[in-house]
Amino acid sequence: MKLKLCRFATSMALAGVLAAGTGAIAATPQEAEQLKTTLTPLGGERAGNADGSIPAWDGGYTQPIPGFENGGKRPDPFADEKPLYSITAANVGQYADKLSDGVKAMFAKYPDTYRIDVYPTHRTAAAPQWVYDNTYANATRAKLVEGPAGLMPEGAYGGIPFPIPQSGAEVMWNHLLHWRGEAWHFDIHGVLGTASGNHVLTVDGRGDQQMPYYFKEGSLEDFKGEYWMIRMINAGPPIRAGEAITGRLNLNDEKSQSWVYLTGQRRVRKLPQACCDTPTPATAGVMSFDELEVFSGRIDRYNWKLVGKKEMIVPYNSNRTLVPASDSDVLGEHHMNPDHVRWELHRVWVVDAELASGKRHLAPKARYYVDEDSWNAVLGDRWDAKGQLWKTMFQLPIVMPDLPATTGLTFGFNDLVSGAWYVNLLFNEKAEQYKIMPRYDDTVFTPSAMAGEGIR
Numbered sequence: 001m002k003l004k005l006c007r008f009a010t011s012m013a014l015a016g017v018l019a020a021g022t023g024a025i026a027a028t029p030q031e032a033e034q035l036k037t038t039l040t041p042l043g044g045e046r047a048g049n050a051d052g053s054i055p056a057w058d059g060g061y062t063q064p065i066p067g068f069e070n071g072g073k074r075p076d077p078f079a080d081e082k083p084l085y086s087i088t089a090a091n092v093g094q095y096a097d098k099l100s101d102g103v104k105a106m107f108a109k110y111p112d113t114y115r116i117d118v119y120p121t122h123r124t125a126a127a128p129q130w131v132y133d134n135t136y137a138n139a140t141r142a143k144l145v146e147g148p149a150g151l152m153p154e155g156a157y158g159g160i161p162f163p164i165p166q167s168g169a170e171v172m173w174n175h176l177l178h179w180r181g182e183a184w185h186f187d188i189h190g191v192l193g194t195a196s197g198n199h200v201l202t203v204d205g206r207g208d209q210q211m212p213y214y215f216k217e218g219s220l221e222d223f224k225g226e227y228w229m230i231r232m233i234n235a236g237p238p239i240r241a242g243e244a245i246t247g248r249l250n251l252n253d254e255k256s257q258s259w260v261y262l263t264g265q266r267r268v269r270k271l272p273q274a275c276c277d278t279p280t281p282a283t284a285g286v287m288s289f290d291e292l293e294v295f296s297g298r299i300d301r302y303n304w305k306l307v308g309k310k311e312m313i314v315p316y317n318s319n320r321t322l323v324p325a326s327d328s329d330v331l332g333e334h335h336m337n338p339d340h341v342r343w344e345l346h347r348v349w350v351v352d353a354e355l356a357s358g359k360r361h362l363a364p365k366a367r368y369y370v371d372e373d374s375w376n377a378v379l380g381d382r383w384d385a386k387g388q389l390w391k392t393m394f395q396l397p398i399v400m401p402d403l404p405a406t407t408g409l410t411f412g413f414n415d416l417v418s419g420a421w422y423v424n425l426l427f428n429e430k431a432e433q434y435k436i437m438p439r440y441d442d443t444v445f446t447p448s449a450m451a452g453e454g455i456r
Contacts, residue, residue, distance in 0.1 A: 025143065026155075027164045032139035035163055041132035042125065042179075043163030044372040045347065049311060053121060053345050057373065060126025062404045070402060071185075071435035073427075076319035077399055078342070083117035087313070098313045098345065100369060102381040102392025105416050106335065115338035121345050122317055125373035126404040127159075127179045130216060134159030141220075144169055149253035150300025153177070157213065157220035160375055168304030168351040171370050175295060177227060178375035180407040181400075183210035183437040187430040189327055192286050195419030197333040202284035203424065204236035210440050225251045229445040232282055233453055245281050246450045247274060253298045259447040268447045276301055277362045286422045288362070293411050294377035294393045295368055301361050302353035309347055312369055314378040316344040318396040321410055322433055327426050335414060335421060341396065347372045348379075363390060371397070374406045384417070391415055402436060409434060 040046055040057045048056040065075050087095050089111035096104060106114045127135075134157060142156035144167070151169045153161045161177055162170035190203030212218065213227035228249040234240045242263040249256045258274035260281050261267070271278075276297050279285035283292075290297025321340050324330055330340045348369040355364035363382035370377045376397050384390040395408035412423035427433040443449055 025166065026141060027139040029140055031164055032136060035132075035136050035139060039163070040125070040373060041163075042127060042135055042160050042373065042375065043165070043174075044123075044125070049347075054311065054347060055121060055123060057123045057125075060373075060404060061122065061124035061399050061406070062126050062401050064401060065399075068402070071432045073431070074319055074322050074398065074400070074433045076323055077401075078119065078122065078317060079320065079323070081119055083119055085118055087116040087118065089114070095313065098311060100312065100379050100381055100392070101367070101389055102379065102414070102416070103313075105389055105392060106414060109416060109419075110334050113332060113338075114335055116313065116343045117338060117341070118313055118343050118345065119317075122399075123346075123373055124317055124399045125371070125406040126401070128216075128404070131159050131179050131214070135163050139163050144173070147252045147254075149298055152251045152253075152299070155220065157223045158216075158218065165306065165349070168306040168353070169299055171306060171349045171351050171375075172295060172299060172304060172368065172377075174375040175368075175370050175377045177213060178407065179214065179403075179405055180211070181403050181405060181436055182214050182216065183208070183439050185209075185432065185435045185437050186425070186427070187432050188424065189426040189429060190283055190286070190422070190424040191327060191331060191426060192284075193331065193334065193421040193423070195334075199328070199331055201237050202286055202422075203234060203240070203282065205232050205234045205282075207232040208437070208440060208444060210437075210445075215439065225255065227251055229440075231445050231450060233450070240284065243281065244450045244453065246445055246447060248445055253300075259450060261447075261450050268451045270447075283422065283424055287413065287424070291391075291393055291413060292424075293408055294380040294395045301356060301359050302366070303356050305352040305354070307350040307352055307367075309372065310350050311345060312348045312379075313343050313345055314348060314369060314371070315341060315394055315396045316346055316371070316378065317399050317406070318342040318410075319398045321396050322398065322427055324428050327428050330426070330428060331423065334419065336394075336412075336423065346378075376406070376408045378408070388417065390417055400434065 046057050048054045065077050089107045092107045138156045138159050138161050142161045144151045145154045165171045187206045192200040209230045231246045233244040244261040247258040258271040276290050277288045280289045330337050351368045353366040365383040367381045369379040380393040382391045391413045393413040395411040397408045410425045414421040
């Protein structure tokens with residue numbers, strides 16, 4: 001696999017840092033200036049590729065989508081476009097160098113139904129100017145430091161922490177801290193697909209999330225490390241109605257906290273291990289905590305290697321997934337319905353993960369693909385302890401010019417061994433799809449608030 005290598009080390013010492021997955025050196029002021037010239041304000045390459053199949057970035061997609069109102073169903077701004085070509089099991093070999101191992105395995109496992117429709121590439125990623133300004137400041141002030149829970153950013157706030165990344169761990173933190181707004185509300189379904197082709201509703205929930213890391217009126221000096229807050233309450237299925245989960249994630253994961261409310265016990269319990277390969281209650285235990293949004297785990301579980309940057313065919317600008325009125329329209333028998341998933345050619349950072357010494361995990365090896373423009377992890381593959389390709393994970397970025405942002409919503413995985421699969425954040429049967437909200441009061445994300453709302 002021919003990769004375009006990322007920024008080379010200027011010394012053997014820095015080369016050693018890169019290989020180890022740490023990044024103790026911030027960008028120089030001269031390098032940071034690239035964010036105003038050859039790089040986008042968030043760190044992608046402004047230029048297109050040689051043959052023009054990836055266009056130059058021209059500011060992203062910021063024009064309002066006609067008919068959209070905050071909280072309503074999100075239209076597809078590219079609804080009139082037709083695929084440039086389709087990839088099937090019959091011609092997948094022609095595109096093998098631009099497909100992940102997991103995607104190629106899907107063609108092998110489901111040759112009669114799996115298909116990828118590749119559309120024109122649109123570089124829609126954008127953010128407010130204050131996020132660009134913070135990203136520029138982060139470039140020279142942020143660095144990775146060794147914390148109690150592994151490598152963590154220091155000196156970063158309100159923007160991409162490492163827009164000129166020097167290590168795999170930095171790329172993964174860029175994903176964890178990518179721009180998606182300050183606060184938002186959503187109503188969703190989660191559905192398990194069985195190996196026999198059945199669909200089982202696991203979650204019918206409403207959620208509230210916010211990122212204190214991106215409070216516009218905040219500052220690096222005031223930021224205390226809590227970067228992510230979530231509260232989710234289930235209305236169904238009936239066996240799970242009234243259950244709830246609240247989480248507060250910290251850059252130092254030793255300080256992260258999560259609680260669940262269980263209706264059968266009528267009490268709130270603190271989760272002792274809301275991390276890594278522990279099953280998450282938000283998906284009825286179908287996904288582990290660090291599989292959410294392709295990756296949402298602790299950095300210390302793995303040694304991270306920045307393989308390089310590569311042109312890949314990945315899910316992108318897939319507002320078309322949100323348009324059908326029924327979940328069943330976007331769910332196939334063994335995978336997402338290809339008619340309602342948009343793929344494009346983009347440059348992505350490729351990051352390998354190998355289990356760190358002294359750590360345990362059901363997946364000792366993984367590979368992640370992180371979009372250069374938005375820093376969304378769009379695809380990920382995991383290998384099991386036997387060395388066989390086990391799971392392939394996906395996240396479908398959509399265009400939200402009202403923020404503006406391009407960020408992942410619907411996500412899930414296919415188990416290549418068992419044949420089961422799972423999709424979360426299905427919005428099709430809901431009236432609201434990612435409603436941008438004013439900043440929530442901090443008390444919303446507390447166990448006491450959850451207990452008051454979780455009782456059925």
